[in-house]
Amino acid sequence: MIALEKVRSIEKEFWFCYWLDDDDQKGCARRIGAASIFSGAQGTYRSAGVGWSIGESGRWRQGSAGTDGIAMRQTINPAPDKPERTRQGAKGERTRGRIKAAFADLLGAKSFTSVTIADICRTSDITVGGFYFHFGSQEALLDEVMTEYIEALVGDFEAALEDRPRGGLADAVCGAFLKAYSERVGLARTFQQLTRMRSDYALRWRLASEAAMEMLADRLRAERPDLAPDRARFLAYGLVTMIISRLDLVYVYRDRSGRTGTPPREALGRDLVEFWKRMAAGRDAA
Amino acid sequence: MTDNPTTIRSGEATEPEPKGARRQRRGERTRLKIKQALISQLNEQDYFDLTITDICRVAQVATGGFYFHYAKKADLLDEVIREHSAAFWTALDAALHYLDPYSALFHAATALVRAYRDASGLVRCFNQLAMADRAYVELWETAAANWVSHLVEKLKAAEEADQAVLSEANAYSLLSFVDLLLFKIYIERDPGLVDCAGGVDEVIENVAVLWHRALIGCSPPEGRLTFATQNKGV
Numbered sequence: 001m002i003a004l005e006k007v008r009s010i011e012k013e014f015w016f017c018y019w020l021d022d023d024d025q026k027g028c029a030r031r032i033g034a035a036s037i038f039s040g041a042q043g044t045y046r047s048a049g050v051g052w053s054i055g056e057s058g059r060w061r062q063g064s065a066g067t068d069g070i071a072m073r074q075t076i077n078p079a080p081d082k083p084e085r086t087r088q089g090a091k092g093e094r095t096r097g098r099i100k101a102a103f104a105d106l107l108g109a110k111s112f113t114s115v116t117i118a119d120i121c122r123t124s125d126i127t128v129g130g131f132y133f134h135f136g137s138q139e140a141l142l143d144e145v146m147t148e149y150i151e152a153l154v155g156d157f158e159a160a161l162e163d164r165p166r167g168g169l170a171d172a173v174c175g176a177f178l179k180a181y182s183e184r185v186g187l188a189r190t191f192q193q194l195t196r197m198r199s200d201y202a203l204r205w206r207l208a209s210e211a212a213m214e215m216l217a218d219r220l221r222a223e224r225p226d227l228a229p230d231r232a233r234f235l236a237y238g239l240v241t242m243i244i245s246r247l248d249l250v251y252v253y254r255d256r257s258g259r260t261g262t263p264p265r266e267a268l269g270r271d272l273v274e275f276w277k278r279m280a281a282g283r284d285a286a
Numbered sequence: 287m288t289d290n291p292t293t294i295r296s297g298e299a300t301e302p303e304p305k306g307a308r309r310q311r312r313g314e315r316t317r318l319k320i321k322q323a324l325i326s327q328l329n330e331q332d333y334f335d336l337t338i339t340d341i342c343r344v345a346q347v348a349t350g351g352f353y354f355h356y357a358k359k360a361d362l363l364d365e366v367i368r369e370h371s372a373a374f375w376t377a378l379d380a381a382l383h384y385l386d387p388y389s390a391l392f393h394a395a396t397a398l399v400r401a402y403r404d405a406s407g408l409v410r411c412f413n414q415l416a417m418a419d420r421a422y423v424e425l426w427e428t429a430a431a432n433w434v435s436h437l438v439e440k441l442k443a444a445e446e447a448d449q450a451v452l453s454e455a456n457a458y459s460l461l462s463f464v465d466l467l468l469f470k471i472y473i474e475r476d477p478g479l480v481d482c483a484g485g486v487d488e489v490i491e492n493v494a495v496l497w498h499r500a501l502i503g504c505s506p507p508e509g510r511l512t513f514a515t516q517n518k519g520v
Contacts, residue, residue: 037460202474210478228517231492233482235520238467238496245463271456276498279520 107186324458329409
């Protein structure tokens with residue numbers, strides 16, 4: 001089965017193509033190629049000798065693969081088939097925004113499993129019917145809010161990777177993650193829980209951040225030519241994992257452990273950058 | 287009143303095996319079979335989808351036999367998790383007996399990799415439960431905080447590390463980092479990460495190197511590294 005996932009990057013849209021093989025170890029998706037397209041969604045794209053096409057009826061379809069039970073969206077065709085929301089103008093967009101903001105607020109205090117639609121309606125001051133006019137279900141709302149969160153986080157992450165003077169990389173990348181966690185705690189916590197509990201969200205993050213990870217690996221290699229390409233990628237994953245694990249401890253598990261209060265954002269940023277620099281320094285630096 | 291304590295002791299020593307002992311031993315064997323079946327099935331299947339019938343089929347134990355030992359699936363899992371957790375932290379504690387910091391971190395990384403690779407289903411399940419059940423979070427947090435404080439003590443005694451960075455909070459967060467990275471490799475099996483990680487030995491060394499650099503502020507001594515010298519290091 002071939003699955004395609006759209007990943008928004010800053011200037012262009014990437015389509016990643018995954019070959020999902022039932023015999024593949026534990027249902028892991030393996031990337032076989034990536035293409036960037038500039039306009040239109042249908043057609044055949046070719047990259048690195050692997051060709052694939054987006055079907056004519058490019059509708060959202062659920063697929064599942066392997067023993068791991070990964071469910072993923074297959075074949076996205078953003079433009080023609082999706083009905084325009086003709087009944088909603090600017091006002092509708094404002095209401096949607098209000099619902100999403102209310103939901104994000106509620107997530108700051110409650111877990112996403114315990115927020116109810118009644119809560120959302122009360123906070124955003126709309127009727128239950130109004131809610132269902134805009135969103136098919138709470139899952140759809142969660143989906144949209146998390147998609148926006150991931151896009152914003154990946155957007156900041158990729159922007160941080162753009163060329164900048166040597167040495168600024170650590171500050172920029174740590175800052176991008178710190179911004180997402182400290183400014184949108186509820187969403188960050190929900191994101192952390194979803195990626196740990198549900199393989200579809202783990203996969204979504206993987207796909208969204210993959211291009212940025214490659215870029216980071218390239219940047220790391222530029223600073224340390226002694227790194228093998230594989231190990232540059234390993235180091236990139238290691239550094240991002242270091243940032244996420246630290247921020248999870250501070251912002252997500254905060255109320256659980258009660259061990260430490262939230263340190264000031266600047267101090268936390270300094271700690272992250274310090275760890276980054278230590279980890280990324282090669283053997284020569286010793 | 288007039289009993290001679292020595293006779294009592296010798297009497298106890300020659301007493302034949304109590305009647306229930308054999309049955310008890312057999313019971314232990316059955317429990318062990320059930321527990322092993324759970325661990326192996328968790329590698330194939332999600333805990334919440336796993337039925338007691340599945341476990342009994344793999345363990346070759348009658349369903350009634352299961353209920354003789356455990357009231358419910360959660361009780362079995364709880365026992366397995368606590369046993370594994372005890373063994374896991376014992377292995378990590380043992381790593382702290384090594385004198386130099388790199389050996390300690392290397393052996394701790396080895397223990398972590400082993401636990402995650404050999405019982406990946408169990409670790410995944412533990413993480414799922416910890417989302418909902420505070421008792422499991424505490425099981426991890428208490429043991430981790432305890433281990434980290436021993437580690438910091440040891441490093442301070444060795445006086446190699448930069449004292450400013452060596453707070454328990456920092457050391458604790460680095461343990462979480464190692465935990466999350468290995469979780470992504472062996473449990474989530476993130477393909478992008480698995481592809482560039484290399485074999486188990488490479489993972490252990492590279493993780494230990496990153497851990498050492500972050501904690502102590504420098505790379506481990508060159509002579510101690512295997513893969514770094516083959517252009518496979520971080």
